[in-house]
Amino acid sequence: MTDRLAWIDEELKNLKETGFYNSIRTLGSPQGSHLVVDGKQVLNFCSNNYLGLANHPRLVEAVNAATKRLGVGPGAVRSIAGTMDLHIELERRMAAFKGVESSVVLQSGFVANSASIPVLAGKEDAILSDELNHASIIDGSRLSGAKIIRFKHADPQALEDAIKAAQSQYRRLLMITDGVFSMDGDIAPLDQLVEICERYGVMSMVDDAHGEGVVGKGGRGIVDHFGLHGRLDLEVGTFSKAFGVAGGVVAGKAKISDLLKQRSRAFLFSSAMTVPNAAANLAAVDLLEESTALVDRLWGNARFFQAEMRKLGFDTGVTQTPITPVMLGDVQLAREFSRQLYDAGVFAMALGFPTVPQGKARIRVMLSAAHSQQDLENCLDAFEQVGKRLNVI
Ligand SMILES: *Cc1c(COP(=O)(O)O)cnc(C)c1O
Numbered sequence: 001m002t003d004r005l006a007w008i009d010e011e012l013k014n015l016k017e018t019g020f021y022n023s024i025r026t027l028g029s030p031q032g033s034h035l036v037v038d039g040k041q042v043l044n045f046c047s048n049n050y051l052g053l054a055n056h057p058r059l060v061e062a063v064n065a066a067t068k069r070l071g072v073g074p075g076a077v078r079s080i081a082g083t084m085d086l087h088i089e090l091e092r093r094m095a096a097f098k099g100v101e102s103s104v105v106l107q108s109g110f111v112a113n114s115a116s117i118p119v120l121a122g123k124e125d126a127i128l129s130d131e132l133n134h135a136s137i138i139d140g141s142r143l144s145g146a147k148i149i150r151f152k153h154a155d156p157q158a159l160e161d162a163i164k165a166a167q168s169q170y171r172r173l174l175m176i177t178d179g180v181f182s183m184d185g186d187i188a189p190l191d192q193l194v195e196i197c198e199r200y201g202v203m204s205m206v207d208d209a210h211g212e213g214v215v216g217k218g219g220r221g222i223v224d225h226f227g228l229h230g231r232l233d234l235e236v237g238t239f240s241k242a243f244g245v246a247g248g249v250v251a252g253k254a255k256i257s258d259l260l261k262q263r264s265r266a267f268l269f270s271s272a273m274t275v276p277n278a279a280a281n282l283a284a285v286d287l288l289e290e291s292t293a294l295v296d297r298l299w300g301n302a303r304f305f306q307a308e309m310r311k312l313g314f315d316t317g318v319t320q321t322p323i324t325p326v327m328l329g330d331v332q333l334a335r336e337f338s339r340q341l342y343d344a345g346v347f348a349m350a351l352g353f354p355t356v357p358q359g360k361a362r363i364r365v366m367l368s369a370a371h372s373q374q375d376l377e378n379c380l381d382a383f384e385q386v387g388k389r390l391n392v393i
Helices: 006-017 057-070 078-082 085-098 109-120 135-144 156-166 190-200 222-226 254-263 265-269 275-290 293-312 331-343 373-389
Strands: 034-037 040-044 102-106 126-130 147-151 173-178 203-207 234-238 248-252 323-329 349-351 361-366
Touching: 040 373, 057 275, 078 265, 085 102, 085 234, 085 248, 085 275, 102 109, 102 254, 102 265, 109 135, 109 173, 109 203, 109 234, 109 248, 109 254, 109 265, 126 135, 126 156, 135 147, 135 173, 147 156, 156 173, 156 190, 173 190, 190 203, 190 222, 248 254, 254 265, 275 293, 293 323, 293 373, 323 331, 331 349, 331 361, 331 373
Parallel strands: 126 147, 126 173, 173 203, 203 234
Antiparallel strands: 034 040, 102 248, 234 248, 323 361, 349 361
């Protein structure tokens, strides 16, 4: 009898032979400046836990209190019996935090894109998408059935040219861009992109997953960073990065939220965010609104670390945020560098093709407010040693 799943063995073998097989590590500790990885204690420079909230006592307390009152599960999809006062409160608070009319919370940032894009665009429309947009934007766009037109990364002129070429052929146009790009740490020229969208009557949407809790006043995000309040139609966000928990949010004009609750398949056919998630997310918003201390500390750490890395002779690319790519070029070199850092007790991921373009392999160092000055210095020492050993500096 032939094995009808033999092709899977082939595919896995092929991934292993070509070096694309991803071995996933197991953590035996909470997220923080240090991790226990496969039993070994290491300094953590891999997570998106920008503000150190993933294991913050205030969030843990909020979960304990909420689960006592409301239990754990939401029980149903939002539109049947899954919306609790906690979800409404979180939506109200997120809208206020972002300075928009309204917000809708969803199960994840990934879901927020597939929930919202098909509501705004359909078969007769076109989506103008930055060529480096996140996978969840691409999937959400595909799901909409709209024509996807990619424009050159962070290039307002390319957007304008694409709009001019597409305008007469489609019913409506929607521009979507990441706010902060997670591989390079650069920021979209959102002020110019929005100005062009307004001029041509194109709908605009930004995915601010790496911007919320990081850029803008007290971490209010990319729209606040550029002072564009009220000018974008929709913002997608996540609670899984700076907010330290999990969940997604769609924020913007009230009528878009209204339509989303009627039409969005992920809203109508997937159960609500759990009680612990909603409670922890709400506590994270409280912390961000009370003080800018964590955001300030994150930026202090980023500025110090990046300046020291440049002094050592490393190329930190085009970053404008705490995401710190250490450009190495060759993927084998990046992997070896990451391995030797790990042996020295520093956990930082090597990224190669197809995650980043061919020949642009790198180690990506994710800084956090959770890191102490000593943590940063230990990391710099490890980079210096390995960099010299491998003739990078
Ligand atoms: C991480 C990320 C997401 C996914 O967010 P999750 O809440 O983890 O699902 C979506 N968009 C962008 C741009 C991201 O960086």
